[in-house]
Amino acid sequence: MTMQASGTGWPAPRLRLVDRLRDAALRDTNVVAASVILTNLLRAVSSMILTRLLAPEVFGISGVITSLQLTVVLLSDLGFQGFVVRQKDGDRKGFLDTVWTVAVIRSAILTMALALMAVPVSHALGRPELAPLIAVSSLIFLLDGTASTSLLTALRTRRILRLSGVELAALAVQIVASTALAWAWPTYWAILGGMFIGTAVKSVLSYTVFPDARRAFALERETLREFWAFSRYMTGSSIIFLLITQCDKLVLARFMPLDHFGFYVLAGNLASAPLAFASNYTSRVLLPAYAALWRDGAADMRARFYARRRLPSLLYAVLTGGIIGGAPLIIGVFYDPAYAQTALYMQILCISSLLAMPSNAAHESLIATGRISAYLEANTAKLVWLATMGPLGYLTGGQLGLVLAVGTIELAALAAKWTRLWQVGLLDLRQEALFLAAGLAGIGLGAAAHLLLSPLIV
Known part of the structure; x- marks a missing residue:
């Protein structure tokens, strides 16, 4: 006679299998991966729709304002996120x-x-007509x-699923709103309205989604002192990061025709698709896990750090490499032929996404x-x-x-x-070489797919 699980009509082995599948699905890494996949799918669908409703110049305008x-x-x-996640009294x-x-x-x-x-x-950008858009976007x-701050404490308390759900819901609403506005009003105001x-x-x-989310005005002196001690490095670093990440857009926006700059912006958006997983996985899964290991004084930190990230990192490397190799195929399948020049920019910018x-x-x-x-x-x-x-490449x-200098910039940071x-005994070059x-290997697979399949879509 088959044993029934208490309170259910399912046999115990089947119930255990369901529990294992549920636990696997709810693991932080898998939640992040699923949310990034869904986010990229939503953005891909949005991009394909909006590129058919809006002119390339609109994406150039979008790139300028987003950069500002x-x-x-x-x-x-x-550095709000790092400060809240790392502090012992962060809750x-x-x-x-x-x-x-x-x-x-x-x-x-x-x-x-x-x-x-x-x-x-x-006026400095030579595009005075953008002033009203820039001013309104500040809101x-x-x-x-x-x-x-529940969006920050969700990382500390490992509510990754709930946080991902909030972000996906907001993105879906934004995409629907932008699409509806673009259909009725095909200008940049449609994108801004959706945002x-x-x-x-x-x-x-x-x-509304998280418990204990209500906040009140307060300025604790000790917290402010600790915050400044933490954030001063972040502020200085971010100013440098600003110079790094935005100068290419500001320079190219000044000298490129808006339609070509639109290709570059679209390529950057596509190249950021894998980058979204690298960023979310490392900040939402690795940082809390690493901080907990450090606070607990775990032994053999190097081995545990690499073990925590090994499989997701290798899968990421293969998939991102595949995007680099197969970029012309991706653009050819999903976008109008007018956007074909986007593929080369996308391949170059994805190098930094791989190394991220x-x-x-x-x-x-x-x-x-x-x-x-x-x-x-x-x-x-x-x-x-x-x-x-940068200057050498431009000359x-x-x-x-x-663009090539920008696409390989992550080499310097790495x-x-x-x-x-x-210096601190946490580097394993064999693991890095494996990545x-x-x-x-992913680049080779992507290039092979392009060679085999691109003749079929001509």
Whole structure:
């Protein structure tokens, strides 16, 4: 007679299998992977629809304004996420209220700053018609800054599934809104309207989905002192990171025709698809895990750090390498022939996306073990790389040469982080070489798929 599980009609072995499958599905790494896949699918569908509703110039405008917003954000980056996740009292009410208060004040300052910058910046870029768009877009900072700190504590308390659900819901609403607005009003205002709606939905959900999400104004002196001790490295590093990540867009926006700049922006968006997993996996899974190991004084940190990331890293390397090798095929299948020039930009920019996994993992290892200055050192290495290779690339290869310098910039950061890991006994070059070999294999597979399948879509 088959034993029945208590309270169910299922046999016990079947119930155990269901439990194992559920536990596997809810593991942090798998939740992050699933959310990134869904996010990229949503963005891919949105991109394919919007490229048919909007002219390439609209994506060029989008790139300019997004670059300006990121510039303002990085100039005032305080490292909220790392601070909340790493602190021992990161779940205390007074602590979280203080962090939230600082975030609200910062968002108000950013809104006013970008609004005031709208006219002079638009004229400096030679595109004065963008001033109203830039000014209105500043309100997104205010919507985003008033979100609850629950979006940060979700990482600390391992509520990754719930956090991913909030972000996917907000993105889906944004995409639907942008698509509807683009159909009725085919200008950049459609994209901006969708961003407003999506950001507002995310802020509202941050209070309704998580427990103990309500916050109050507070400014604890001790918390502020600890926050400044932590964030001063982040702010300086982010300013350097700003110079690194935005100068190419500002230079190319000034000299490229808007349609070609639109190709570059679209390529950057596509190249960021795998980067989304590298960023989310390392910050949402590895950082909390590494910080817990460090706080508990675990033995053999190097082996445990690499074991925690090995399989996801190798799969990431193969898949991202496949994107590099198969970029022309991807553009040919999913996009109008008018966007064919996007493929080369995409291949170059994806090099940094490939290297982002070992680079980000090294970063989180160093942050979790208290070596905050590593972020500044890595960004300084990037700045030196761009300051030398950028002008050299532009002089020898024009716009494409500058793109190549940008696409390989992560090499400099990775070298700096490997040096620091080696100094503290956390570097395993055999594991790093295995990752790079997997990436090269992926590039070969992607290129083979392009050669075999591209004649079928002509």
